[in-house]
Each structure stands twice: as structure tokens, then as C-alpha cells.
Amino acid sequence: MSALLKLAAAVSVIALSPTAVATASAQELSVIASFSIIADLAKNVGGDRVKITTLVGPGGDAHVYEPKPADAVAVAGADVVLVNGLEFEGFLERLVEASGTTAPIVELTSGSEILSSAEEEHHEGGEEGHQEGAEEEHADEEDEDHGAFDPHAWQSVRNAEVYVDNIAVAFCSADAAGCDTYKANAEAYGEQLIALDAEIRAAVAQIPEERRTIITSHDAFGYFEHEYGVDFVAPEGVSTESEASAADIAALIEQVRADKASAIFVESITNSRLIEQIASETGLTVGGELYSDALSSEGGPAVTYIDMMRHNITTIKAAILRS
Numbered sequence: 001m002s003a004l005l006k007l008a009a010a011v012s013v014i015a016l017s018p019t020a021v022a023t024a025s026a027q028e029l030s031v032i033a034s035f036s037i038i039a040d041l042a043k044n045v046g047g048d049r050v051k052i053t054t055l056v057g058p059g060g061d062a063h064v065y066e067p068k069p070a071d072a073v074a075v076a077g078a079d080v081v082l083v084n085g086l087e088f089e090g091f092l093e094r095l096v097e098a099s100g101t102t103a104p105i106v107e108l109t110s111g112s113e114i115l116s117s118a119e120e121e122h123h124e125g126g127e128e129g130h131q132e133g134a135e136e137e138h139a140d141e142e143d144e145d146h147g148a149f150d151p152h153a154w155q156s157v158r159n160a161e162v163y164v165d166n167i168a169v170a171f172c173s174a175d176a177a178g179c180d181t182y183k184a185n186a187e188a189y190g191e192q193l194i195a196l197d198a199e200i201r202a203a204v205a206q207i208p209e210e211r212r213t214i215i216t217s218h219d220a221f222g223y224f225e226h227e228y229g230v231d232f233v234a235p236e237g238v239s240t241e242s243e244a245s246a247a248d249i250a251a252l253i254e255q256v257r258a259d260k261a262s263a264i265f266v267e268s269i270t271n272s273r274l275i276e277q278i279a280s281e282t283g284l285t286v287g288g289e290l291y292s293d294a295l296s297s298e299g300g301p302a303v304t305y306i307d308m309m310r311h312n313i314t315t316i317k318a319a320i321l322r323s
């Protein structure tokens with residue numbers, strides 16, 4: 001039985017069960033967040049008017065997530081489904097189809113500043129130049145796995161502000177009675193994001209410009225780079241789906257030597273072995289763990305979006321300045 005059929009079967013079984021329907025509160029808006037970062041933004045906008053179910057939880061990797069039958073059940077019963085879009089959630093189309101949901105699927109990147117996935121590429125021949133939205137002529141196997149756009153838009157706080165506005169609009173349209181609350185919450189949280197954005201800029205300003213090149217596992221920080229002026233180099237592309245080839249790694253090590261990268265970091269969602277190998281071959285010390293695509297679980301340093309962004313810039317700055 002295919003995964004899709006299994007999901008569809010699970011939905012139809014549960015749909016016949018009256019208890020599943022009875023658990024949903026009449027007052028709360030039932031919201032699906034595709035991954036942990038969106039769940040946190042949604043919680044800040046929805047407060048206690050919404051009940052949020054997160055598909056890919058803290059520490060999870062949405063690029064390679066395999067939905068469970070319970071996910072299809074949750075999506076089937078949702079009032080609103082919040083997703084990133086730009087092919088970040090590779091599982092989404094299949095899951096939505098299998099669930100048979102009639103809820104709006106809201107792409108939170110809509111209206112934010114979107115970068116093409118080629119725009120921030122570092123370790124491949126750049127002679128062809130970059131054509132926004134166009135397929136690369138000599139795309140390698142890695143590039144066939146993801147779309148033309150870099151999905152990690154939340155790594156720019158200005159884009160996160162757009163996500164928050166989109167969430168408020170979605171909640172207002174699903175629950176008009178709560179609209180004033182959603183708007184007020186979004187406004188108050190938006191103020192915190194504006195302060196966070198300023199804090200990151202101030203921290204980057206304290207790092208000498210010639211020392212702002214660093215290494216991470218996968219190309220998840222293109223928006224951070226574009227917005228705040230820290231250069232990220234990574235052996236893996238914008239998806240974690242395919243592993244870096246030996247040639248990618250060799251090219252990266254060459255580039256590290258040429259660019260004099262100041263620091264290297266592991267990412268919470270990826271295996272640290274490759275980064276440790278590059279660190280040992282380049283003589284760099286691993287400067288800590290960055291959170292790119294998921295929050296940390298309770299007790300970790302990145303329990304909320306704001307904590308995550310603050311942890312990342314603090315870790316980056318500290319590692320560069322002590323190197």
C-alpha cells in the first residue's frame with residue numbers, strides 16, 4: 001500500500017468516528033502549522049483563540065519529513081493550514097490531497113522578498129550568471145531536488161514580519177469575531193520583531209567586515225546573508241535532501257582557504273560529521289550550533305523564533321570575535 005493510500009485510508013476511518021469530531025472546541029480556531037517556526041509565529045498572533053497543531057516539530061527537518069496518518073487527520077479537521085511554501089515542505093501536496101481538507105492553505109512567504117535559490121550559490125561555477133526564476137542550464141543532481149527559489153525566507157526578520165501579517169489576515173478571515181485581537185497581537189509582536197531586526201544589525205556591525213564569512217551545513221541562511229551582510233558558505237544546497245558530493249566538499253575547502261572563513265558551525269537539523277570533517281581539514285574550530293529550519297525543544301536555546309534569531313547572531317558573533 002502506498003503512503004498516500006495509507007493516509008487516505010486513515011482519514012476515512014477517522015472521519016467515521018464521532019469522537020474525533022467531538023474533541024474540537026467550538027470556540028478555538030483549529031490551526032495547522034507545517035513546522036515549528038510557523039507555529040511560534042502563529043501562537044503570537046492567535047494567543048488562546050487558536051489551537052495549533054505542528055506537523056514538523058522542534059528539531060525536525062521539513063525538507064525530508066514523511067507525514068504520518070495522524071497528520072492527515074489533523075489537516076482534515078483544520079480551519080486554517082499555515083505553510084511556508086516555495087517547496088520547503090516537500091511532503092505538503094501529497095498530505096493535503098490525502099487529507100481531503102477544505103481549509104485554506106496559506107503560504108506565508110506570499111508578499112515577502114523572495115530570493116532565487118541560485119542567487120546565493122557559492123561553490124559552483126558562476127559564469128552563467130543568475131537568472132531569477134529560470135532553471136540553471138547545467139543544474140546538477142542536487143539542484144533537481146528543489147525549486148527555483150530559496151524557501152528559508154524567515155531568516156530575514158523583515159520577512160517574518162510579512163509572515164505575521166499574513167497569519168493575521170488568515171485568522172481574521174477564518175474567525176471574524178477575533179479579528180481585532182489578532183490584529184492587536186500581530187501589531188505588538190511586530191514591534192518585537194522590529195527591535196530584533198535592529199539588534200541583529202547592531203551585532204553584525206560589531207564584526208569587522210573582512211571577517212564576516214562563515215560556514216554552515218546547508219544553504220539555509222541566504223536571506224540572513226542578503227539582509228544582514230554575513231556571508232554563509234555551505235557544502236549542501238538549499239535542501240538537505242541530497243548529500244554533498246566529494247567534489248562539493250573539496251571545492252568548499254578550497255573556497256574556505258581562499259576566502260579565509262572566520263568560523264564554522266553545525267546546524268541543529270543536520271548531521272555534524274561533514275562540518276567536523278571540514279573543520280579538521282581547514283583548521284577551524286566548530287563555533288557552536290545554529291538553528292536554521294526548526295526551533296529547539298523546551299529547555300534549548302531556540303524555543304521561540306526570537307530566541308532562535310538572537311541565539312544565532314550571538315553564537316556567530318562570539319565565534320568570529322574569539323577566532
Ligand code: ZN
Nearest residue numbers: 220238239293
Ligand atoms: Zn533548509
